[in-house]
Amino acid sequence: MKELFPAKQVMGFVFSLILTAVALLVYFTDLSFGVGMTILLVTAFIQAFLQLVVFMHAGESKDGKSIYTTIFYGVIIALITVFGTLLILLWDM
Amino acid sequence: MEFFERFAIPHPSPMIYASMVAIALVSIGILVGITYFKKWGYLWHEWFTTVDHKKIGIMYLISALVMLFRGGADAILMRAQLSGPDMKLLDGQHYNEIFTTHGVVMIMFMAMPFIFAFMNLVIPLQIGARDVAFPRLNALSFWLFFAGAMLFNISFVIGGSPDAGWTSYFPLAGNDFSTSVGTNYYMLALQISGIGSLMTGINMMTTILKMRAPGMTLMKMPMFTWSTLIANVIIVFAFPVLTVALLMGTTDRLFGTHFFTTTNGGMDMLWANFFWVWGHPEVYILILPAFGLYSEIISTFSSRNLYGYKSMVGSMVLISLLSFLVWTHHFFTMGQGALTNSIFSITTMAIAVPTGVKIFNWLFTLWKGKIRFTVPMLYSIGFIPLFTIGGVTGVMLAMSAADYQYHNTMFLVAHFHNTIIPGVVFAMLAGLTYYWPKFFGFMLNEKIGKSTFWLLTVGFVLAFFPMYITGLDGQARRMYTYSEATGFGPLNMLSFVGAALMAIGFATIVYNVYYSYKNSPRNIGSDPWDARSLEWATHTPVPEYNFARVPQVFSSEAFWDAKKKGHQLFKGELKDIHMPNNSGVPFIMGIIFFIAGFSFIFAIWIPAVIALIGIFVCMALRSFELDHGRHIHVKEIKEIEAQYEEVQGNEARSHTTTRV
Numbered sequence: 001m002k003e004l005f006p007a008k009q010v011m012g013f014v015f016s017l018i019l020t021a022v023a024l025l026v027y028f029t030d031l032s033f034g035v036g037m038t039i040l041l042v043t044a045f046i047q048a049f050l051q052l053v054v055f056m057h058a059g060e061s062k063d064g065k066s067i068y069t070t071i072f073y074g075v076i077i078a079l080i081t082v083f084g085t086l087l088i089l090l091w092d093m
Numbered sequence: 094m095e096f097f098e099r100f101a102i103p104h105p106s107p108m109i110y111a112s113m114v115a116i117a118l119v120s121i122g123i124l125v126g127i128t129y130f131k132k133w134g135y136l137w138h139e140w141f142t143t144v145d146h147k148k149i150g151i152m153y154l155i156s157a158l159v160m161l162f163r164g165g166a167d168a169i170l171m172r173a174q175l176s177g178p179d180m181k182l183l184d185g186q187h188y189n190e191i192f193t194t195h196g197v198v199m200i201m202f203m204a205m206p207f208i209f210a211f212m213n214l215v216i217p218l219q220i221g222a223r224d225v226a227f228p229r230l231n232a233l234s235f236w237l238f239f240a241g242a243m244l245f246n247i248s249f250v251i252g253g254s255p256d257a258g259w260t261s262y263f264p265l266a267g268n269d270f271s272t273s274v275g276t277n278y279y280m281l282a283l284q285i286s287g288i289g290s291l292m293t294g295i296n297m298m299t300t301i302l303k304m305r306a307p308g309m310t311l312m313k314m315p316m317f318t319w320s321t322l323i324a325n326v327i328i329v330f331a332f333p334v335l336t337v338a339l340l341m342g343t344t345d346r347l348f349g350t351h352f353f354t355t356t357n358g359g360m361d362m363l364w365a366n367f368f369w370v371w372g373h374p375e376v377y378i379l380i381l382p383a384f385g386l387y388s389e390i391i392s393t394f395s396s397r398n399l400y401g402y403k404s405m406v407g408s409m410v411l412i413s414l415l416s417f418l419v420w421t422h423h424f425f426t427m428g429q430g431a432l433t434n435s436i437f438s439i440t441t442m443a444i445a446v447p448t449g450v451k452i453f454n455w456l457f458t459l460w461k462g463k464i465r466f467t468v469p470m471l472y473s474i475g476f477i478p479l480f481t482i483g484g485v486t487g488v489m490l491a492m493s494a495a496d497y498q499y500h501n502t503m504f505l506v507a508h509f510h511n512t513i514i515p516g517v518v519f520a521m522l523a524g525l526t527y528y529w530p531k532f533f534g535f536m537l538n539e540k541i542g543k544s545t546f547w548l549l550t551v552g553f554v555l556a557f558f559p560m561y562i563t564g565l566d567g568q569a570r571r572m573y574t575y576s577e578a579t580g581f582g583p584l585n586m587l588s589f590v591g592a593a594l595m596a597i598g599f600a601t602i603v604y605n606v607y608y609s610y611k612n613s614p615r616n617i618g619s620d621p622w623d624a625r626s627l628e629w630a631t632h633t634p635v636p637e638y639n640f641a642r643v644p645q646v647f648s649s650e651a652f653w654d655a656k657k658k659g660h661q662l663f664k665g666e667l668k669d670i671h672m673p674n675n676s677g678v679p680f681i682m683g684i685i686f687f688i689a690g691f692s693f694i695f696a697i698w699i700p701a702v703i704a705l706i707g708i709f710v711c712m713a714l715r716s717f718e719l720d721h722g723r724h725i726h727v728k729e730i731k732e733i734e735a736q737y738e739e740v741q742g743n744e745a746r747s748h749t750t751t752r753v
Contacts, residue, residue: 066302073330074330077330077417080417080418081334081370081417084370084418084420084421085363085366085370087429087433087436088362088366088421088429088433089360089362089363089366089429092429092430092432092433093428093429093430
């Protein structure tokens, strides 16, 4: 019976509901713009990662390693682009 | 009548009217010719619907050559206009349009399809596969590129060409300053062909990672395969940025958003920023496959293993990461602070290190080799010193403080032509000559090929080296004329002479194809160059299924070792071969994308919406389509194989090969 119960998926589902609720709170409570955006960004990225690992089964096939390598590389390129752009256009303008 | 006024050219000139007539006549001529010779069925069954990587590669090749002449015509017009002070050949507007289309055509519609041509032609053969991973997607990539290219090329006779430079910087490219539909053409045509490029990137990456012959580990892949893998990784990570930037630019121009405006919260520098986040990796997308081709050619014609295989791979991986770290060096003078400029100066100069490693590896491959001075080898040997000069001036430009002097002058123009022409164009012509016999069954004439090489090299040096001097003297880029007092006249005349020599050089390529088609012998065997990698281990011309038996690989130079050490590449019984079916959907989608693009450019919404729906209908139909492909049975394979001579590396080897 224990093997049949999809504990990981149920936990993932509950956790993603919690993340959604936290994100929704930003709308209903009176937070400053900065704090609100931070919460949204953090919950959004955790949510995306959760979906990828639990429901889209990243890492469960024999390509798991290359999937994570690609994601890691993509994240690095994205961070470089975003922070580089911020540096050029805002912080050092 | 009012409806049709939008299609008129805003700045007509006799030259444009002449081109209109020429285009109309040539189009009618082609249509009548195909109908007269009853070739529509042949074209449809063999080419328009094909999913065969070799045929798609040949179509890319032909498109690239045609676009080379289109872009070359732009170039010779520009050089003619600048050949003397106060020339009246072109007016300012026409000159703006020509330098814009020259840049876009040469990068997006000449260099990109040229490298895609070689990827398509060579990669599946080089890794011992039967086709790419997604053959139909591959056909769609080609037809999207073709739709984009055609869309861009009709701009100068319908509605006016883009005139804001190939970089199309906002706010100049915004509606306030670029009032014609030209920049819409730029946005939509690049968008459509860019989607095609992105799909090729995914396709080639998957092919190389998943479909290599048994025994070919990553570190046993030939160098062109490695360079293609890295280039396609860069495509996958860089092209989405262009897609989004073009979309934002399109909505700015068509729907009145304010991403790149100077008012209402827009940020005018953001376009330049996004453009170069894509644009700098783009130059490595072009140059890395070129490096791969040079590696193959230099090692073949030196009869030596490629020196420093691991360092070659390592330097390419490093270049792929560094290519994303340098984009600011394209706009050092835009006003950001010294801190940013210093960071990007250092990352830019760092790229010279892995590139230098590669240069030394090629030199050491040549060292003590038995060098054969064939045409592909001449291009490769010409490339090394010329490209190094381009690289060194690149390091000069990388110093941000000094860049304030060089920026936007002819010095910069000389620099990037100095890297792209010996780097990419020479590689493409070397590859063209090198791989020609494999796909067409006859060799290109060596004598004419050598005169082409010398015409291009001498022409190149005469055309671009004077620009370094006039650039340092202050001749600005993109200025359509100058006064006699500036003293730029004589050197610009020299440039024009060089450009004319190059034009003659390119014309000799066409003559060479014609001459060789008429006169070259056809019994050249499967390995005319005595080459080293798997693409030469199959018949010439290559059968539809590439290899009757899947090759077994033991080293990075599988075919060479099969010839010299007696490795057996092809073992075991013949089996039925599973091949994909042809499909007309990619071609039809290309046409629909063309219609969608054209309607968006002129803001004619009803056909635009219908075409967009058509695209999604095609995609939905595909997902419901049941297509398991077809099988070529052993009996058929035997019949086809019997038509060819035995290839080397087979179990029953023949020792006779024809060499030149």
